[in-house]
Amino acid sequence: MNENLPIKKWAVSAVFTLALMPLPQAIQQAHADALTQQALSRQISATASDALPVAEFYQLRDGEPVWQDTAQVEALASALAALDADGLTPSDYRAASLLDEYRLSRQAGSDAEARFDVDATRRLLLALDHLSRGKVDPLSLNTHWDGERPGRGYSLMQVRHALERGDVAAAFEAARPATPAYRELRQALVEYRALERQGATARYLEGRSESLRPGDRGDDVVVLRERLALWGEGGLVAADDDAYPMIDAVARSTATSSDSRYFDAELESAVKRFQRRHQLQADGVVGNNTRLALNASIRQRIDQLRINLERARWMAPFENEGSRVWVDIAGYTLHYVRPDGQQWDARVVVGSPGRATPIIHSAISHLTINPSWTIPPTILREDVLPRVRNDASYLSQRNIQVVSPAGDRLDPASIDWQRPGGVMLRQVAGSGNPLGRVVVRFPNNDMIYLHDTPAQGAFGRSQRALSSGCIRVEGIGELAQLLLRDSGSQHQVSTLMSRSASDQNVNLPRRIPVMLHYMTAWPNAAGEVEFRDDIYRHDAALLSALDRAV
Numbered sequence: 001m002n003e004n005l006p007i008k009k010w011a012v013s014a015v016f017t018l019a020l021m022p023l024p025q026a027i028q029q030a031h032a033d034a035l036t037q038q039a040l041s042r043q044i045s046a047t048a049s050d051a052l053p054v055a056e057f058y059q060l061r062d063g064e065p066v067w068q069d070t071a072q073v074e075a076l077a078s079a080l081a082a083l084d085a086d087g088l089t090p091s092d093y094r095a096a097s098l099l100d101e102y103r104l105s106r107q108a109g110s111d112a113e114a115r116f117d118v119d120a121t122r123r124l125l126l127a128l129d130h131l132s133r134g135k136v137d138p139l140s141l142n143t144h145w146d147g148e149r150p151g152r153g154y155s156l157m158q159v160r161h162a163l164e165r166g167d168v169a170a171a172f173e174a175a176r177p178a179t180p181a182y183r184e185l186r187q188a189l190v191e192y193r194a195l196e197r198q199g200a201t202a203r204y205l206e207g208r209s210e211s212l213r214p215g216d217r218g219d220d221v222v223v224l225r226e227r228l229a230l231w232g233e234g235g236l237v238a239a240d241d242d243a244y245p246m247i248d249a250v251a252r253s254t255a256t257s258s259d260s261r262y263f264d265a266e267l268e269s270a271v272k273r274f275q276r277r278h279q280l281q282a283d284g285v286v287g288n289n290t291r292l293a294l295n296a297s298i299r300q301r302i303d304q305l306r307i308n309l310e311r312a313r314w315m316a317p318f319e320n321e322g323s324r325v326w327v328d329i330a331g332y333t334l335h336y337v338r339p340d341g342q343q344w345d346a347r348v349v350v351g352s353p354g355r356a357t358p359i360i361h362s363a364i365s366h367l368t369i370n371p372s373w374t375i376p377p378t379i380l381r382e383d384v385l386p387r388v389r390n391d392a393s394y395l396s397q398r399n400i401q402v403v404s405p406a407g408d409r410l411d412p413a414s415i416d417w418q419r420p421g422g423v424m425l426r427q428v429a430g431s432g433n434p435l436g437r438v439v440v441r442f443p444n445n446d447m448i449y450l451h452d453t454p455a456q457g458a459f460g461r462s463q464r465a466l467s468s469g470c471i472r473v474e475g476i477g478e479l480a481q482l483l484l485r486d487s488g489s490q491h492q493v494s495t496l497m498s499r500s501a502s503d504q505n506v507n508l509p510r511r512i513p514v515m516l517h518y519m520t521a522w523p524n525a526a527g528e529v530e531f532r533d534d535i536y537r538h539d540a541a542l543l544s545a546l547d548r549a550v
Helices: 008-019 023-045 054-060 070-086 095-108 110-133 156-164 168-175 180-197 219-230 249-253 265-277 288-294 298-319 377-390 456-460 476-486 493-498 539-547
Strands: 324-328 333-337 343-351 359-369 400-403 424-427 438-441 465-467 471-473 504-517 521-523 529-531
Touching: 023 054, 023 110, 054 110, 054 156, 070 095, 070 110, 070 168, 070 180, 095 110, 110 156, 110 168, 110 298, 156 168, 180 298, 180 521, 180 529, 219 265, 219 288, 265 288, 265 529, 298 324, 298 504, 298 521, 298 529, 298 539, 333 476, 343 456, 343 465, 343 476, 359 476, 359 493, 377 424, 438 476, 476 493, 476 504
Parallel strands: 324 504
Antiparallel strands: 324 333, 333 343, 343 471, 359 438, 359 504, 400 424, 521 529
């Protein structure tokens, strides 16, 4: 960068200052200002290889220094420290030492002042970058991320104007994702951190040979009430402010006066609410899975919220799309936000832990009606070939054809199934086809798609990580019709299905964005944060990356 970077407002100020000074003092001041401008220009030039837009930011300010006022530096230190509420680590930006460094620089001369000014700006921009697009590059994690890292979610001009108003907090707010889900996750983190600071505790529910059920009586029921109270269920115990700070005053005033050792209907309802928020079967019975969720530590939930705030930063640009399809992998749900803002939801079956559904950002391009199914290599190798070797009639029983790489039909009896070579297996369209009657397709590197299924009973299960990676969607025929209608197509799915032809591809006139994402904590429709099982064990790697110092 040119060391003669214009410092317009400094120059104007210097003219008035010099005019009022005796000549020798004016010469000294002019020399000091020149040294300061040169020092700042040198420090800015040193950031040329920096991934952060430091030089661009100073250009927008006509080369002016930024951090020349104690109150402004204090505001920056405060905003950096407050990133704790976003699940970020204030020490990454050296928030605690910022004010001391500023004071020392003021005593050490122009080089130190310039160095501090540029360093403080870099800390600001690093924090805004992390806040708007995530600290961790998702491509660096082993989560099969199929998409680009989100871009910077704020404008330097917004930051400039905020700082010129002396409103550092506004610069951070402009970078922070403005989605409702992010706000609700952030608020939950604030509440859980408050619980941790207050030292909120409750006894742990010990393991039992028998599940704890409505109608039971005993000391375990008292502990159950305490654990539920810790997680925000009011009216179950005569709680005090220190022991159960999440319970509001109204809940405390209506605390039950009945026998606390008895598992009554009110307690059963509270257990069911807790189970729904933790993706458990909402039967009101406290079995091992419910007990483990109840016994989670506050620190465990804080970490889970931090992890998913980071994921929410990754997906924030997608949430700003108009019409979009989002598959919540760990939540086993699909959400289609239509152009008019209405939302269509469905239960889904996702990949099993051994065949995890990847994270994908793409756009729906077309549908396939009455699809045949070419068995993917992994399923062919691990699932089908062992069955064919064991039972020669397996293929005919399931209407599976053997085809060459060129697509020619082959006689199954002519194949050495111990060494089948490059043959492919294709299951013809029909009621027994694993893809059902409809496939929703979008470009990706993993051959993943949304599809129908003849195995409708799986949608009734609470844990639905059962597929080989693709997404089975309940009621996908209705979704397909909505996608056609909303993209401007006149095709009717029911008419297409009634035709005997298989593999009918129908293009959408306008592609609709689709995202498959993995969230182990996420707000439900009521704004309550649900905690989910980390079915693919992705959380630990992301938490480690979040905690790694920059």
